[in-house]
Amino acid sequence: MSTVRKLTALFFPERCPYCDELIEPCEIACERCYDEIRRKHAPIFCGAHGFRCVSAFVYDAKVRRMILRLKYHERIQYIPQIAELMAEDIRAAYGDNAFDIITCVPMHQTDLRRRGYNQSRLMAQALSSLLDIPYRDTIDKVKKTKKQHHLKYAERKTNLNGAFALIDKESIKGQRILLIDDIVTSGYTLGNCGKTLNRGKPSLICCATIASAHNKYPESTVI
Ligand SMILES: [Zn+2]
Numbered sequence: 001m002s003t004v005r006k007l008t009a010l011f012f013p014e015r016c017p018y019c020d021e022l023i024e025p026c027e028i029a030c031e032r033c034y035d036e037i038r039r040k041h042a043p044i045f046c047g048a049h050g051f052r053c054v055s056a057f058v059y060d061a062k063v064r065r066m067i068l069r070l071k072y073h074e075r076i077q078y079i080p081q082i083a084e085l086m087a088e089d090i091r092a093a094y095g096d097n098a099f100d101i102i103t104c105v106p107m108h109q110t111d112l113r114r115r116g117y118n119q120s121r122l123m124a125q126a127l128s129s130l131l132d133i134p135y136r137d138t139i140d141k142v143k144k145t146k147k148q149h150h151l152k153y154a155e156r157k158t159n160l161n162g163a164f165a166l167i168d169k170e171s172i173k174g175q176r177i178l179l180i181d182d183i184v185t186s187g188y189t190l191g192n193c194g195k196t197l198n199r200g201k202p203s204l205i206c207c208a209t210i211a212s213a214h215n216k217y218p219e220s221t222v223i
Pocket residue numbers: 016017018019020021029030031032033034
């Protein structure tokens with residue numbers, strides 16, 4: 001931990017977003033609330049423009065804060081706790097031994113250099129260990145795009161045109177692929193990555209995300 005981060009933790013200790021109790025920086029909630037989340041939690045299903053998707057959380061204010069910290073404040077320590085919940089949902093949604101490869105929605109090189117990590121890739125790699133499915137990079141983001149959440153629904157579709165490219169067509173032929181991202185909202189990002197993967201003729205593509213804000217866009221539910 002850097003000195004700045006240590007000082008920040010000293011003066012602004014982490015608090016559980018559900019009950020305000022002090023927590024460790026690696027925890028998304030205190031032990032009591034996390035147990036409660038685990039007990040009550042149920043997978044959320046949606047369709048992402050032709051691909052099934054399961055999510056662990058509804059994208060509410062607390063989950064939004066958690067994901068923003070994960071993405072922009074280097075809280076990769078959250079990953080083990082979140083991955084544990086996602087792994088349960090993936091098993092419940094798709095069954096055991098349902099996939100040959102886990103992969104993720106890629107970031108553009110410029111964004112990756114700036115942030116230093118792709119949280120969806122780290123999540124997919126954590127899930128790879130938990131579910132015992134090999135992780136592989138399968139898609140490149142070849143075009144820099146505007147952030148999807150800054151755009152209106154209609155613009156989200158065209159924004160991603162030509163954004164993704166398949167890394168190795170032959171290596172995914174006939175494979176069953178699980179595609180990971182952080183949030184599903186309009187479903188266009190997952191849908192576009194799924195279509196890109198389909199060029200390599202895999203036998204199955206399903207998706208999983210940390211959170212779903214999909215209820216805002218019921219139009220994309222069509223599978
Ligand atoms: Zn709590």
